Amino acid sequence: MGVDLTRKGSRKLGESLIGTALFACAAFSTLVTVGVVVVLARESVAFFSEVSIVDFLTGTRWEPMFQEQHFGILPLVSGSLLVAGGAGLIALPIGILSAIFLSEYAGARLQAVLKPLLEILAGVPTVVYGYFALTFITPLLRLVFPGTDIFNAAAASIVVGLMIIPTVSSLSEDALRAVPRSLREAAYGLGATKLEVSTRVVVPAALSGIIASFILAISRAVGETMAVTIAAGNLPNLTLNPLESIQTMTAFIVQASMGDTPQGTLAYRTLFAVGMTLFLMTLGMNIVSQWVMARFREEYQ
Amino acid sequence: MTTIYDIEVGEEGPALETRDLSVFYGETMAVDHVSFRVPERSVVALIGPSGCGKSTLLRCFNRMNDLVRGARVEGAVEFHGQDLYAPTIDPVEVRRHIGMVFQKPNPFPKSIYDNVAFGPRINNFRGDEDALVEASLRRAALWDEVRDRLEESAYSLSGGQQQRLCIARTLAVTPEVLLMDEPASALDPIATQRIEELIYELKKDYTIVIVTHNMQQAARISDYTAFLYMGKLIEYGPTDSIFTNPREERTEAYVTGRFG
Numbered sequence: 266m267g268v269d270l271t272r273k274g275s276r277k278l279g280e281s282l283i284g285t286a287l288f289a290c291a292a293f294s295t296l297v298t299v300g301v302v303v304v305l306a307r308e309s310v311a312f313f314s315e316v317s318i319v320d321f322l323t324g325t326r327w328e329p330m331f332q333e334q335h336f337g338i339l340p341l342v343s344g345s346l347l348v349a350g351g352a353g354l355i356a357l358p359i360g361i362l363s364a365i366f367l368s369e370y371a372g373a374r375l376q377a378v379l380k381p382l383l384e385i386l387a388g389v390p391t392v393v394y395g396y397f398a399l400t401f402i403t404p405l406l407r408l409v410f411p412g413t414d415i416f417n418a419a420a421a422s423i424v425v426g427l428m429i430i431p432t433v434s435s436l437s438e439d440a441l442r443a444v445p446r447s448l449r450e451a452a453y454g455l456g457a458t459k460l461e462v463s464t465r466v467v468v469p470a471a472l473s474g475i476i477a478s479f480i481l482a483i484s485r486a487v488g489e490t491m492a493v494t495i496a497a498g499n500l501p502n503l504t505l506n507p508l509e510s511i512q513t514m515t516a517f518i519v520q521a522s523m524g525d526t527p528q529g530t531l532a533y534r535t536l537f538a539v540g541m542t543l544f545l546m547t548l549g550m551n552i553v554s555q556w557v558m559a560r561f562r563e564e565y566q
Numbered sequence: 567m568t569t570i571y572d573i574e575v576g577e578e579g580p581a582l583e584t585r586d587l588s589v590f591y592g593e594t595m596a597v598d599h600v601s602f603r604v605p606e607r608s609v610v611a612l613i614g615p616s617g618c619g620k621s622t623l624l625r626c627f628n629r630m631n632d633l634v635r636g637a638r639v640e641g642a643v644e645f646h647g648q649d650l651y652a653p654t655i656d657p658v659e660v661r662r663h664i665g666m667v668f669q670k671p672n673p674f675p676k677s678i679y680d681n682v683a684f685g686p687r688i689n690n691f692r693g694d695e696d697a698l699v700e701a702s703l704r705r706a707a708l709w710d711e712v713r714d715r716l717e718e719s720a721y722s723l724s725g726g727q728q729q730r731l732c733i734a735r736t737l738a739v740t741p742e743v744l745l746m747d748e749p750a751s752a753l754d755p756i757a758t759q760r761i762e763e764l765i766y767e768l769k770k771d772y773t774i775v776i777v778t779h780n781m782q783q784a785a786r787i788s789d790y791t792a793f794l795y796m797g798k799l800i801e802y803g804p805t806d807s808i809f810t811n812p813r814e815e816r817t818e819a820y821v822t823g824r825f826g
Binding site for chain 1: 659662665
């Protein structure tokens with residue numbers, strides 16, 4: 266009796282239907298992204314037909330709502346970078362040290378408790394962080410530095426820093442864990458202590474993964490909206506002093522899109538110009554981190 | 567039954583000795599009451615089928631088993647009469663005197679030079695680092711191949727070269743004993759031959775304990791051979807006797823290829 270090895274029509278049809286459905290899902294998110302970029306770009310182009318791009322990028326005054334309008338985005342960019350930079354100062358050391366602890370030092374039981382606890386930090390709604398900053402951290406800051414503004418960049422930096430610790434620690438921990446056991450054994454075999462194994466072998470071998478986690482965390486900090494809108498104030502301010510009120514790009518977008526801005530006006534279009542700037546900044550950082558991650562695969566065999 | 571031959575250890579006593587050594591992983595007994603002595607400046611081969619405990623036994627000599635969760639050691643392991651598992655002993659110090667070469671070449675993702683200099687640097691070596699690196703690479707018979715590319719990544723080397731680099735890296739810490747865990751099993755025959763020649767050279771100055779799956783290799787390079795089976799030491803004696811005239815039936819069966 267022969268065995269039937271011919272292709273069954275129904276199976277072929279089923280396979281191709283499933284393939285199409287999966288493709289549609291994948292295409293959907295891509296299309297949404299393309300749509301967002303197109304809208305951003307169209308309104309931004311309209312904006313830059315009225316405001317010179319040089320003034321936009323180099324101007325030091327951001328006063329789009331005033332009678333005499335100024336569209337220099339530097340105060341907003343500096344506000345965002347001040348918050349992100351401060352957040353980085355908190356999150357990077359704490360994140361990488363927790364990652365080293367979790368991956369190299371903690372026993373299985375401690376890990377099972379600590380890791381989920383750390384990740385809860387990422388699950389707290391950002392609006393809660395905002396009020397935490399305003400009602401808890403700012404009063405503390407004002408105790409230490411009496412001249413601190415009620416709304417200030419420092420409080421926002423601190424909570425955004427707390428918020429992005431899990432991003433740094435989980436991605437760095439993954440990178441540290443991916444370092445082969447054989448490298449650790451080689452170092453131990455040469456008489457290295459645990460600290461030397463961690464700092465001289467494991468961390469350098471995982472360095473690009475760690476850097477990628479830094480970049481992703483900073484890009485999250487730049488894009489963070491709710492906490493900075495609540496805690497950092499809404500005063501465009503080109504300053505490096507974290508105790509002053511500032512406005513970030515994201516906080517401006519919240520402020521401007523709250524309803525007072527008539528559609529089609531120049532003030533309305535500033536939203537998109539700022540949105541585009543923000544998008545390009547975080548996109549740039551994500552691309553850099555992708556590139557760093559891709560390099561990371563080649564670092565050890 | 568166990569047969570241990572009389573082994574000449576000289577006046578200074580053996581370099582390494584185990585007495586009633588047992589190793590457990592959790593409830594599993596991997597090494598079962600093993601007692602034997604390794605004379606100084608000799609090559610001892612540990613042979614036996616997979617899972618017989620030979621690697622575990624090897625890793626007792628530099629306390630690498632400490633890194634395995636749930637591993638427990640009973641009995642004594644002595645290095646020149648000093649119990650390596652005494653509570654006052656620092657495993658980090660042990661490993662600085664008893665070096666190890668692993669089954670697969672495992673150079674660090676650093677330059678050739680930095681790989682060799684790693685051990686001296688963590689040991690606060692205060693001398694001519696360049697000279698030490700060169701001497702170590704020469705001893706590992708690698709210097710001529712890498713002298714012009716010391717700053718290149720260790721991964722630019724072939725597998726056999728990488729393994730000799732790992733040997734150089736171990737030698738740079740100036741250990742007395744070299745433990746080798748199937749150092750040639752991941753290499754091609756020509757690279758294997760170079761490693762074997764190297765071991766032959768090194769035994770003039772070092773005590774070497776080597777785990778191998780390759781019976782011809784054990785016969786070629788070792789002075790003494792220990793045959794382990796299911797965690798027990800079955801027979802230990804001069805390599806010639808073990809291979810040509812074993813006293814235990816299981817040893818004979820294994821070395822003639824009837825099982826394993």
